Amino acid sequence: MKSVDLTLSLPAWMQLPMPDHIASDAVVREELLSWQVHPDGETVSFLSLVVGDLAASQTAADDIEVIQRTSFTSIDDETFYAYVTMENREADSALMNTLQIPGLVLVPPVVYTDEATMQVTVLGEEDTLSSVVARVHDDVSVSIERVSDHGRLGGSLAGRLTRRQFEAVEVARDLGYYAVPRTASLAEVAAELDISESAASSLLRRAEQALVDAALVR
Known part of the structure; x- marks a missing residue:
């Protein structure tokens, strides 16, 4: 499919x-x-x-x-x-x-x-x-x-994310990583996801890029 x-x-x-x-x-x-x-x-x-x-x-x-x-x-x-x-x-x-x-x-x-x-x-x-x-x-x-x-989550924007990217963004948001001002660090997000900081950073940046591209219809 x-x-x-x-x-x-x-x-x-x-x-x-x-x-x-x-x-x-x-x-x-x-x-x-x-x-x-x-x-x-x-x-x-x-x-x-x-x-x-x-x-x-x-x-x-x-x-x-x-x-x-x-x-x-x-x-x-x-x-x-x-x-x-x-x-x-x-x-x-x-x-x-x-x-x-x-x-x-x-x-x-x-x-x-x-x-x-x-x-x-x-x-x-x-x-x-x-x-x-x-x-x-x-x-x-x-x-x-x-x-x-076609193996992604449904939805207008979230549908661009893999399941792992969606999980990372959801965890980061719940912890306060996207709050203004920020109330959680990348290290805390990585710990919650049980991955390294560099892996968490890469996962979030790829998810953010996908969301921006989707929002701008790219």
Whole structure:
């Protein structure tokens, strides 16, 4: 079983049209967590975790004609959940049909770093995965970012870590290594993990690099 990380560059006709009066940086990042096409096939509902301007996003949603219903829940000053019901556009169907291959699993979240850039992870056998790129719409540019064995923890960021890296970060956090100010030393983290300080340092740095790359979609 393999997983493939893909970056899709969407043409203008596939992008959700944003009102001209909304700043381009109103949404910094959107993680599409779950979605469902309604039985009539005419509408789709989805839940997203969004980093951006909540007020601007609410205004934009009110002004986008295809959006029928929204509900927003603030997490902090820059992060919120958005539950949206909208028309199931031809563009949306064309995009999702690309990934609806028997034996292929789309692994949430689907990440949008801007209106035109979409990152997805798909899981399946090698012969199934090889057919994905061939099915992508001609107007969509696709890049293969990574191919790997799918043996990691699930989740939008933690999924980039090995189990040992996850354990190290969890131990370091619980001990206070990431507290401000720091209340635990690297030696204490190493002792808890029963490894040398150099091994603990390497483990944490690799985990931190993976988390930063995931957060920045690299």
